[in-house]
Amino acid sequence: MKDLNRKLEKAFNPRTVAVVGDKRAMGYFWLRAMKSFVGKVYSVQINKEEIPGIEALGIPNYMSLLDIPGRVDYVVCAVRRDICPRIIEDCIRKGVTAVTVFASGFAEIEEEEGVRLQQELGDMARKAGLILIGPNCVGIYNSTLGVRQGEDQPWGEAGNVGFISQSGTHCIDFTYVGYGHGVKCGKAVSYGNAEVLDIGDYLEYFAQDPQSDLIGIYVEGPRDGRRFFHALRKATRLKPVVVWKGGQTEAGARAIYSHTAALATEQVLWDAAMRQAGAVTADSLEEIVDVLKGLLYIKPGTGRRVGLVAMTGGQSVVIADAFGRANLEVPTFTPASYEKLASFFQIIGGSYRNPLDAGHTVAMGFRTGNLERMLDILVEDANIDAVVFESSIPFLKRRGLIRTTLFDKLLDLLVHYKERCQKPFLVILQPGLLEGEMAEIRGKLLERGIATFAGFQQAADVLSKVINYHRFRAGLD
Amino acid sequence: MSAIEIIDKAKSEGRTILTEVESKQILAEEGIPVAHAQLAATREEAMAAARQIGLPVAIKIVSPDITHKSDVGGVKLGLNSEEEVAAAFDEIVETARRAQPKAAVLGVSVQKMARPGVEVIMGMTTDPQFGPVLMFGLGGVFVEVLKDVAFRIVPLEARDARQMIRDIQGFPVLEGFRGQEPADLAALENMLMRLSAFVEEHPEIQELDLNPIFAYKDGALAVDARIVLS
Numbered sequence: 104m105k106d107l108n109r110k111l112e113k114a115f116n117p118r119t120v121a122v123v124g125d126k127r128a129m130g131y132f133w134l135r136a137m138k139s140f141v142g143k144v145y146s147v148q149i150n151k152e153e154i155p156g157i158e159a160l161g162i163p164n165y166m167s168l169l170d171i172p173g174r175v176d177y178v179v180c181a182v183r184r185d186i187c188p189r190i191i192e193d194c195i196r197k198g199v200t201a202v203t204v205f206a207s208g209f210a211e212i213e214e215e216e217g218v219r220l221q222q223e224l225g226d227m228a229r230k231a232g233l234i235l236i237g238p239n240c241v242g243i244y245n246s247t248l249g250v251r252q253g254e255d256q257p258w259g260e261a262g263n264v265g266f267i268s269q270s271g272t273h274c275i276d277f278t279y280v281g282y283g284h285g286v287k288c289g290k291a292v293s294y295g296n297a298e299v300l301d302i303g304d305y306l307e308y309f310a311q312d313p314q315s316d317l318i319g320i321y322v323e324g325p326r327d328g329r330r331f332f333h334a335l336r337k338a339t340r341l342k343p344v345v346v347w348k349g350g351q352t353e354a355g356a357r358a359i360y361s362h363t364a365a366l367a368t369e370q371v372l373w374d375a376a377m378r379q380a381g382a383v384t385a386d387s388l389e390e391i392v393d394v395l396k397g398l399l400y401i402k403p404g405t406g407r408r409v410g411l412v413a414m415t416g417g418q419s420v421v422i423a424d425a426f427g428r429a430n431l432e433v434p435t436f437t438p439a440s441y442e443k444l445a446s447f448f449q450i451i452g453g454s455y456r457n458p459l460d461a462g463h464t465v466a467m468g469f470r471t472g473n474l475e476r477m478l479d480i481l482v483e484d485a486n487i488d489a490v491v492f493e494s495s496i497p498f499l500k501r502r503g504l505i506r507t508t509l510f511d512k513l514l515d516l517l518v519h520y521k522e523r524c525q526k527p528f529l530v531i532l533q534p535g536l537l538e539g540e541m542a543e544i545r546g547k548l549l550e551r552g553i554a555t556f557a558g559f560q561q562a563a564d565v566l567s568k569v570i571n572y573h574r575f576r577a578g579l580d
Numbered sequence: 581m582s583a584i585e586i587i588d589k590a591k592s593e594g595r596t597i598l599t600e601v602e603s604k605q606i607l608a609e610e611g612i613p614v615a616h617a618q619l620a621a622t623r624e625e626a627m628a629a630a631r632q633i634g635l636p637v638a639i640k641i642v643s644p645d646i647t648h649k650s651d652v653g654g655v656k657l658g659l660n661s662e663e664e665v666a667a668a669f670d671e672i673v674e675t676a677r678r679a680q681p682k683a684a685v686l687g688v689s690v691q692k693m694a695r696p697g698v699e700v701i702m703g704m705t706t707d708p709q710f711g712p713v714l715m716f717g718l719g720g721v722f723v724e725v726l727k728d729v730a731f732r733i734v735p736l737e738a739r740d741a742r743q744m745i746r747d748i749q750g751f752p753v754l755e756g757f758r759g760q761e762p763a764d765l766a767a768l769e770n771m772l773m774r775l776s777a778f779v780e781e782h783p784e785i786q787e788l789d790l791n792p793i794f795a796y797k798d799g800a801l802a803v804d805a806r807i808v809l810s
Contacts, residue, residue, distance in 0.1 A: 328709035332733050361787040361808060363703025363715045366729050372707055375731035378747075379740055580743065 107300075111308040114201030114234050115245055115290050117176035121168060121199075123147040123190050124182035127156050132253070133179050133205070134162050139249030139258040145171050168193040177250070178202040179242060184209060184220055191227050191235070201234035203242025210296050211239050225298040240295025241271035244278060246288060255279050262287030264395060265315030267305045269294060270349070273321045276388055281319075285549045286395045289314050303330035310338035317398055318344045319391050332376050339381035343398045343572050346377055347385045381575045383568050390564075393556060397529070397565035400554035403573045404527040406488025408432045409566070410481040411458035412474070413493040414465065419458045422493065422559050429563035431489075431570075433457050440484045447473055458493070471509075471516050482524050489526050489566060492517065493559075495533035496540045505540055518551045527569065530555045531562045583609055587784060587809060595644045596786070596809045601689050603805040607790075610778045612771060614790075614802040615694050621687035626669045627662045629690035636660045636693040639668055640804075641676045645683035647806070652679035658693055665690070694803050697794030698754060698763050702772065702802075704734070704779050704788040706810065712779045714772060718750040719792040726750075736776040741769040754795065763795035771800060786810040 119142050122133040126148065134157065137144045146157045146164040157164045165171050168178065168190070178199050180190045184206045194202045208214075209221035221238060228235035236242045241252035244266075249258040253275045264281065266288050268274035274293035281288055290312070292305050302325045309318045318338060325331035338344050377384050383398070385391035409431050411422055423433045435457060436444075448455060449463040465474045481490045496505075504510045521528050530548065532555040534541035545555050556562035574580045581589070583606040590598055598606070604614040618633065619642060620626035630637045641654030649655050653675035656668040669688055676685055699719030707713050710733045717729030730744035745751070745768055756762030771793070779785050787808035794801050 325709070328707075329711045329733075332710055361703055361705060361789040361806065362701065362723065362791060363789055364705035364787050366703075366715060366717075366723070366727055367705045367707055367713060367731060369709070371729075372710055372713060372731055372733075375713070376710055376733050378743075379732050578739070 107304060108308050108311060110200060110232075110234055111305070112312075114177060114236075115243055115250075115292075115308075116248065117200070117243075117250065118142045119145070119171075119173065119175050120177045120179070120250065121145040121147055121171060121175045122179045122181060123168065124180065124186070125157070126150065126153045129181070131156065131160060133181050134160055135254050136251040136256070137179075137249075139251055141248050145175070147171070168197045168199070171197070174198070176200045177243065179205060181205045184217065184238070187220065187238070188223055188227065191224050191233070195227065195231040195233055199233065201236060201243070202228075203236040203240060204238035204295075205241065207239040207295075209238045210298070221296060221298050228299050235299040236292065237295040238298060240293040241274060242293060244274065244288070244291040244293075246278070246290070252278075252291075252293065257282045257287075260287065261314070262289035263314065263316040264288045264319060264399075265309040265312060265317070266291035266319045266321075267294070267302060267309060268292070268321040269297070269302070269323050270321055271295070273347075273349075273388065277319065277321070277391070280388060281392050281395065284392050284396050284545075285554060286392050286399060288319075297326050301326045301330065303327060303334040306331065306334040306338055306344075310334070310341055315342070317342055317395055319395055320344065320346045321391070322346065322348055323350045328376075332380055335376075335380040335382055339572075339575070343383060343395075344381075345383045345385055345391050345394050345398070347387070347391045348373060348377075381572070383572050390561075393561055393565050394568050396554045397556075397569045398572065400552065401527045401529050401566065401569050402525065404489055404570060405574045405577050405579055407567075407570060408434050408486060408488045409457075409491055410436065410484060410487035410489070411491045411493060412477050412481070413458045413460055414462070414495065414498050419456070419460050422458050425559035426491075426563040426566075428560070429567035431563060431567050434486050436480070436484050437486050440480045440486075443480050444477070447476060471512050474513075475516055475520070478520050478524070482526060487526070489570070490524060490528045491531060491562065491566070492528070493531040493533075495535055496537040496544060497533075497535035499544065500537060500540060505544065514547060514551060517548070517553055521553055527566065529562060529566060531559060532556070533558060581605065583782070587782070590644075590809060591784075593644075597644055597647060598807040598809065599642050599644060599686065599689075600640060600649075600805060601642060603788075603807040604802070606807065607778075607802065607805055610774060612774050612778070612790075612802065613767075613800060614805055615691045617689035617691040619687055620669075620690050623666050623669045626688055626690055627665050630659070630662055630665045633690060633692050635662075637665060637690050638693050639665065639672065639688040639690050641672050642686045642689050643676065643680075643683045644686070646676060646680060652676045691803075694794055694801055695796070697761065697796040697800070699792040700754075700763070700768065700795050700800070701729075701789070701791040702775060702793060703790065704775060704785070706786050712783075712785075714744075714776055714779070716744045716768075716772060717748055718753055722748075722750050722753075723791075734776050735780050736773060738769070738773065741772040741776075744772065745769060761797045764797055764799055767798075767800045768793075768795060771802075784809050 125133045209217045247261045256278045271293040278288045601619045618629045638657045703715040712734040717723040722728045728749045730747040732740045754763040789806045790802040
């Protein structure tokens with residue numbers, strides 16, 4: 104295994120990359136994606152008509168992998184499926200570390216020739232010790248080195264999130280959607296049909312990879328579920344792993360004699376395995392980004408009692424409902440807190456309970472001093488384990504706060520509060536219908552290290568998952 | 581006979597389903613508490629076994645071909661005399677023969693009527709994706725209708741056994757709901773850990789049901805057991 108991790112380390116950090124078979128009809132998809140690569144990029148294309156277009160991109164073309172001078176670490180094989188065996192043969196002769204087989208039409212179409220070809224590629228790679236990724240995938244992404252799977256992906260900046268994806272689309276989408284939300288992916292792999300290496304192999308690599316502080320996974324069905332489970336159980340004890348499961352895998356038909364077997368449906372077992380392994384789960388791209396964001400930006404905590412400060416009155420009940428559904432508690436504060444609140448809290452147009460409806464106390468004239476006092480009372484309150492601040496874009500806009508010094512003051516307040524608050528702290532920022540302003544404000548908060556969540560339920564679910572993970576790590580559940 | 585011997589014997593006879601008597605022998609050897617069941621091939625043997633074990637007893641049909649004993653009238657509970665045992669023997673053997681004429685009937689199992697407790701079920705099956713998995717649930721309607729069960733992948737850690745018992749919706753029942761005797765949770769956790777170790781050691785086991793298990797305030801006892809080999 105150590106040996107495999109070493110090879111994957113080389114594969115994720117290549118010095119030279121070759122793309123085989125990119126062409127005009129594909130819009131030079133791969134070569135454009137690799138333009139950001141800090142090392143050397145080569146093209147291999149034998150079609151004379153394609154070569155001028157490739158050279159116009161400033162990328163040297165060769166007639167064969169074997170003609171490229173020096174070592175080639177990583178190859179993207181973008182030729183038709185029936186040509187793939189020849190290219191893999193060349194990869195082996197050239198001593199390439201890893202190859203991504205981009206072509207589809209293999210075992211995933213459940214057709215005889217596809218299955219046979221995939222087996223053939225796998226056998227060649229296994230025998231030679233070549234890392235073969237796929238087939239039917241987009242392979243490796245390394246943001247620091249600019250090794251990309253598509254032109255949309257960010258590059259040039261290191262990220263501390265690793266991503267493993269059975270699907271190419273979700274892999275690419277995750278890297279740039281996550282980036283926009285402060286979830287920066289440093290390394291990712293899309294592994295497709297998993298002929299040679301399966302999800303468990305990649306997970307073991309990311310678990311020990313010092314650059315990846317957190318791991319995200321998109322999986323439809325592991326080839327070896329047991330191996331995945333064991334790798335997952337180990338990984339979650341080192342770092343958070345968020346698993347987004349897509350679709351339903353097919354379980355083979357079998358004779359069942361027992362009650363137990365009849366009840367052991369695929370979904371039930373998957374959920375049990377995730378819980379047992381200590382994985383955090385997500386059901387969509389938005390959710391996996393949100394949950395990773397929560398794990399990254401919210402301080403660890405294990406208590407379920409939440410104290411809320413809401414700007415918008417009338418939402419109090421709804422907020423409490425949302426947190427209750429997420430298995431969190433919204434308790435009353437300590438008498439000491441109420442005593443302190445009584446000295447300045449305006450009961451008319453506000454509410455004392457939890458959530459604190461700060462409508463009049465803060466919003467009228469936007470007295471940030473009062474907001475700060477309220478938030479600080481929650482830090483001190485022994486009944487409260489986590490603090491949530493709620494506001495909305497329509498509110499900020501109505502009060503004329505967007506792009507004002509008052510907003511900057513609010514921002515500073517939240518940033519300093521987050522620093523001194525030892526409890527988990529998060530901000531709910533509801534977009535209303537003002538998506539443009541939302542992106543701007545969200546970005547400003549994120550720049551200062553404050554993650555925002557776009558709704559009560561999203562925030563409650565994320566906080567609950569983050570707390571559950573820390574409880575798991577602490578051995579509390 | 582040891583577990584291996586019983587399994588080998590069944591295999592050599594081309595059987596994949598172990599009888600209740602065989603299943604319990606294996607489990608007892610692994611330190612899993614089961615209500616001892618004695619095989620009786622004839623009416624006389626059944627009466628002698630009842631005398632030896634002590635009344636009241638339960639008797640159940642023993643046949644490698646019958647997996648759901650009560651479906652063929654193959655279970656008689658609370659027999660209070662040797663005469664009742666004799667009559668019950670004749671009746672269940674006859675009813676079973678009629679229901680499944682091709683089934684090989686080896687006789688009946690005789691066991692002491694267990695003191696009732698909270699009914700729970702434990703089981704194991706081999707999943708194509710995750711391999712051996714264990715299940716825990718409350719018996720009766722909870723498992724049959726509500727499917728209120730928790731699963732874990734083998735091997736279990738102590739935390740897993742603890743969690744799966746507490747994960748089920750009906751957990752308060754085990755804590756002594758409405759004056760009922762609370763269940764010995766440590767004994768149930770221990771049983772799950774032993775089952776996990778047992779099935780891990782025996783990959784030839786495909787499925788296993790301990791149903792019901794009676795949970796008491798001091799211990800637990802599997803009253804029926806079935807092991808299926810691959």
